Amino acid sequence: MSLYDKASIALIPSGTKASKLYSVLPANGDGDFTHSRGSTATRVNKDGLIENVGSNIPRLDYPLTNGVVGDCPHLLLEPQRLNYSNYTEALSNWVDENVTTTDNQTVSPDGSVNASKIVENSSNTFHFISKITSSTTTANNLVFTCFLKKGTRTNAYVYFRTYSNANRYGISVNLENGTITDTEQSGAPANVETSVTAYGNDWYRVKVRMYQVSGTATMLIGPNNNTTINGINNTYQGDGSSYIYAWGTQLEVGDYETSYIPSPNTATQITRSPDASRDSGTSADINSEEGVLFVEIAALANDQSSRRITIAQGTSNLIRVGYDSVSNRIVAVVYDGTNQAVLLTTSYTITDFHKIAVKYKQNDFALFVDGTKVSTDLSGSTFAAETLNELAFDDGGGGNLFYGKVKQALVFNEALSDSELATLTS
Numbered sequence: 001m002s003l004y005d006k007a008s009i010a011l012i013p014s015g016t017k018a019s020k021l022y023s024v025l026p027a028n029g030d031g032d033f034t035h036s037r038g039s040t041a042t043r044v045n046k047d048g049l050i051e052n053v054g055s056n057i058p059r060l061d062y063p064l065t066n067g068v069v070g071d072c073p074h075l076l077l078e079p080q081r082l083n084y085s086n087y088t089e090a091l092s093n094w095v096d097e098n099v100t101t102t103d104n105q106t107v108s109p110d111g112s113v114n115a116s117k118i119v120e121n122s123s124n125t126f127h128f129i130s131k132i133t134s135s136t137t138t139a140n141n142l143v144f145t146c147f148l149k150k151g152t153r154t155n156a157y158v159y160f161r162t163y164s165n166a167n168r169y170g171i172s173v174n175l176e177n178g179t180i181t182d183t184e185q186s187g188a189p190a191n192v193e194t195s196v197t198a199y200g201n202d203w204y205r206v207k208v209r210m211y212q213v214s215g216t217a218t219m220l221i222g223p224n225n226n227t228t229i230n231g232i233n234n235t236y237q238g239d240g241s242s243y244i245y246a247w248g249t250q251l252e253v254g255d256y257e258t259s260y261i262p263s264p265n266t267a268t269q270i271t272r273s274p275d276a277s278r279d280s281g282t283s284a285d286i287n288s289e290e291g292v293l294f295v296e297i298a299a300l301a302n303d304q305s306s307r308r309i310t311i312a313q314g315t316s317n318l319i320r321v322g323y324d325s326v327s328n329r330i331v332a333v334v335y336d337g338t339n340q341a342v343l344l345t346t347s348y349t350i351t352d353f354h355k356i357a358v359k360y361k362q363n364d365f366a367l368f369v370d371g372t373k374v375s376t377d378l379s380g381s382t383f384a385a386e387t388l389n390e391l392a393f394d395d396g397g398g399g400n401l402f403y404g405k406v407k408q409a410l411v412f413n414e415a416l417s418d419s420e421l422a423t424l425t426s
Contacts, residue, residue, distance in 0.1 A: 003416070003420055003423060003424050004410070006412055006413075006414065006416070007025055007410045007411065007412055008025065008026065008031075008281075008285045008286065008287075008411050008412065008413045009023060009025055009026065009031040009280060009281045009285050009286070009391055009409075009410060009411040010023060010024040010025040010031070010408070010409075010410045010411075011023045011024070011031070011033070011075075011280065011391075011406070011408060011409040011410070012024055012407075012408045013058070013060050013073060013074060013075040013406065013407070013408075014060070014073075016035070016057055016058040016060060017057070018054065018055075018056050018057050019034060019035055019036065019056045019057075020032055020033070020034070020035060020058075021033035021034075021035045021058040021075065021277050023280060026285060030280075030281060030282050030284070030285055031280050031281050031285060031391070032280065033058075033277040033278060033279060033280045033391075033392075033393075034277070034278060034279040035056060035057070035058045035275070035276070035277045036056055036275075036276045037055060037056055037057075037272075037273050037274065037275045037276070038055060038056075038273035039055055039271065039272050039273040040052050040053060040054055040055055040272075041053050041059060041078070041259060041261075041272050041273075041275075042059075042259050042260045042261070042262065043059040043060065043061040043062075043076060043259065044061050044062045044063075044064060044069065045062060046062055046069065046073070047069065047111075048062065048064065048067075048068075048069035048199070048200040049109065049110055049111040049200075050109045050110045050248075050260055051110060051111075052262070055273075058075060058275070058277065059075070059076040059259075059275070060073035060074070060075065060076075061073055061074055061075075061076035061259075061405070064197070064198065064199060064200075066198050067198035067199055067200050067203075068200075069200070072407070074298075074405040074406055074407045075277070075405065075406040075407075076259065076275070076405060077275040077276075077277065077393060077401070077402055077403050077404060077405075077406065078258050078259060078272070078274065078275055078300065078403055079254075079258070079274050079401070079403050080271065080272065080273055080274040081252045081253075081254060081258050081261060081271070081272050082252065082253070082261075082269055082270070082271045082272075083250050083251065083252060083261035083262075083263055083269060083270050083271075083272075084133045084217075084251040084252065084253075084269055085131060085133070085144075085219065085249040085250055085251045085263065085269075086263045086266060086267050086268060086269055086270075087131075087263065087264075087265060087266070087267065088247075088248055088249045088250065088261075088262055088263045088264060089103075089108070089114050089115075089116075089247055089248065089262065089264040089265060090103050090116070090264065090265040091103065091116035091118070091129055091221075091246055091247075091249070092116060093265075093267075094129040094130060094131045095129060095130045095131065096129055097126060097127065097128050097129065097130055097222075098120065098121045098123050098125050098126060098127045098128075098238065099118050099119060099120050099121065099127050099128065099129060099222060099223075100118075100119045100121070101116050101117065101118050101119075101129055102116065102117050102119075103116045104116075105117035105245065106149070106245050107201065108147070108203075108247040108248065109147055109199045109200070109201070109203050109247065109248065109260075114247065114264070115147075115149070115245045115246065115247040116245065116246050116247060117151065117243050117244075117245055118221065118222060118223060118243055118244055118245070118246055119241065119242070119243040120153075120222070120223050120238035120239070120240070120241075120242050120243065121238050121240055122237075122238050122239060122240035123237075123238055124235065124236070124237040124238070125233070125235055125238075126222070126233035126234050126235050127222045127223060127234070127236070127238050128157060128159070128220045128221055128222025128233075128234070129220070129221050129222065129246075130218055130219065130220045131218070131219045131249070132216055132217070132218050133216050133217045133218075133219075133251060140211075140253045140254075141191055141209060141210070141211055141253065141254060141255050142160075142209070142210060142211075142217055142251060142252070142253060143207060143208075143209045143250075143251070143252050143253075143254055143255075143256065143257045144158075144160045144207070144208050144209075144210075144217075144219050144249075144250070144251050145205055145206065145207045145208075145248075145249070145250045145251075145257045145260075146158065146205070146206055146219075146221055146246055146247075146248060146249045146250070147199065147203050147204065147205050147206075147246065147247045147248040148173065148175055148203070148204055148206055148221070148244060148245065148246055149175060149201075149202050149203045149204070149244065149245040149246075149247075150175035150176060150202060150244060150245075151223070151242070151243040151244045151245055152241070152242045152243055153175075153223035153224065153225070153242045153243060153244050154174065154175050154176045155172055155173065155174055155175065155181070155223070155224040155225070155226065155227055156172070156173045156175055156206070156221065156222070156223060156224055156244050157170065157171075157172055157173075157220070157221070157222045157223070157224040157229060157234045158170065158171050158173060158206050158208060158220065158221055159171075159208075159218075159219075159220035159232070159234075160208040160210055160217065160218070160219055160220070161217070161218050161220070161232075162187075162216075162217060162218070166187045167186070167187035167188060167189040167210065167211075168184075168185070168186045168187060168189065168210075168232060169183070169184070169185050169186075169189050169192050169194075169208055169210050170183065170184045170185075170208075170220075170229050170232065170234070171183050171184075171194050171206070171208060171229070172224050172226075172227055172228060172229050173196055173204065173206055174227060175202070175204060175244065178196040178197075178198050178204045179196070180194055180196060181227035181228070182227060182228040182229045183229070184229045184231075184232065186232065189210045189211055190210075190211035191209065191210065191211045191255075192208075192209065192210050192211075193207070193208075193209040194206075194207060194208050194209070195207045203247075205248075205257075207257050209255075209256075209257075217251060219249065219251060221246050221249075222234065222244075223242055223243060223244045224236075225237070225238075225242070248260050248262070255301050255303040256300055256301035256303065258272070258300070259272075274401060274403075275401075275403070276393070276394065276398070276401055277392070277393045278390065278391075278392035278393060278394055278398070279390060279392065280390065280391040280392065281311070281389065281390055281391045281411065282389055282390075283386040283387070283388065283389040284386075285411065285413075286311050286388045286389065286390075286391070286411055286413070287413035287414065288317075288382065288383035288384060288385055288386060288387040288388040289361075289362070289382050289383065289384075289385060290360060290361035290362070290382060290413075290414060290415040291311075291359075291360060291361075291411065291412050291413050291414060291415060292357055292358065292359050292360075292410075292411070292412040292414075292415065292416050292421070292424075293309070293311055293319055293321060293332075293357070293358050293360075293391075293409075293410075293411060294355070294356070294357040294408075294409070294410040294411075294412065294424055294425070295309055295321060295355075295356050295357075295406065295408065295409045295410075296353060296354070296355045296356070296406070296407040296408045296409075297309070297353065297354065297356065297402075297404050297405065297406050297407070297409075298350070298351055298352055298353040298354070298404055298405040299323055299350040299351050299403075299404045300351070300403055300404050300405070301351065302327055302328050302349070302350055302351060304324070304325045304326065304327060305323070305324075305325070305403075306322070306323070306324050306325065306395075306400040307322045307323045307400060307401070307402045307403050307404060308320045308321070308322040308393075308394060308395045308400045308401075308402055309321055309322055309391075309392070309393055309394075309402050309409065310390075310391070310392055310394065310395060310396045311388050311390065311391050311411055312388060312389075312390055312392065312395075312396030312397075313383075313387050313388050313389050313390070313396070314396050314397050315395055315396045315397040315399075316335075316336070316337060317335070317336050317337075317383055317387050317388060318333075318334075318335050318388070318395070318396045319332070319333070319334050319335075319358060319360055319388070320332065320333050320335070320395065320396070321356055321358050321367075322400075322402060323350055323404075326346065327346070328346050328348060328349060328350050329344055329345070329346045329350075330344065330345050330346075330348060330350065330354070330356060330367075330369060331343070331344040332344070332356075332358035332367045332375075334358075334360050334365060334380060334382065336381065336382075336383060340365075340380035340381050340382070341360070341365035341377040341380045342377070343358060343365060343366070343367035343374075343375035343376070343377060344367070344375055345367065345369060345374040345375060347369075347374065348369060348370070353405070353407060354369055354370055355369070355370055355371075355424070355425040355426070356368070356369050356425065357416075357421050357424055357425050359415050359416065359421060360382055360415065361382065361415040362380075362381060362382055363378055363379055363380060364378060364415065365377040365378070365380060366418070366421070368421045368422065368424070368425045369425060370425055370426065371422050371423075371425050371426035372422070372425075373418060373421070373422070391409065391411055393406070
């Protein structure tokens, strides 16, 4: 018999509809989650394409590895974000600087022919499109992302700067293999971070994160004639015909990039609402006196925010697992008004997927991660029968929402043995 046969609640994300995330167990539907999100949002579908998902519909997002789509999706839960960029798929509405931009020239990452072509002119000067945000932000991390594809130019130039140019950061990207070949920094931009993620059909999502002190921000995208950056405006002799493709621009306040928020052909800045999934199970599905909460999860970022998954009765009685204000810390807590057990580890990179189980039983608590028992507490109480009545991706009361990726979440109505827990989390 598989250990999964012992579970009383089993979420392995596969079925959804509006406001509903289906669990495999129990069969009567009591384990299904109520899902809310007050806006549309995007995901990567089974074909590796970015697609819109309607309001309140959970997103089953398929992973991309070196541009190849994976077989099994995970539940994607994200915070609210505003895309300060607009005309994200009609880049001819940006300002042309010694280039000509034409929209709808090739197939984009959403499968439509709606990507823009940026062609350099023959001047010995800079060549890019630019966009100044219309909003002012103060003391926030800003993340600029865009999708790029090689044309006759195989290198691109991406720059992000404050409008005053007091702080700026630029990168050169090789669009043949997605490597960053050069960088340029001026002023004192803090928390700079860059990355390039492969999508299908030779597309790459390029990211530049920078700390913005105050003022508006300027985004620049252009072709590059080599692998280096030649000054802030990247001056070079254009040939009048070389080009790259661009699509899906995004500028958001936060420590990390989130899924694409489209504002395709409008000046409107679009907000994606937060995801919330809760209300799975009843007191009949959760043993309050002993059991196991098991999850396979990954954080969106190591940003030291509280993100919790609980079996609970409100916020007064709960067993939770998740991340908190300490870097890369996985923590489990049993709480009934006071902490009965606190189990934790900082030995893992939380942005990677990990299998995590917390066992709870009178005077017998343990935390397992990836097949290893990492923490124990042999003193503490649990709860009276039929106290706990819900599995939720929050703190039990709708706060500290879990933002991350979820491959599975299970509840067991017995305290499994150490060997079973090692097997379950391996």
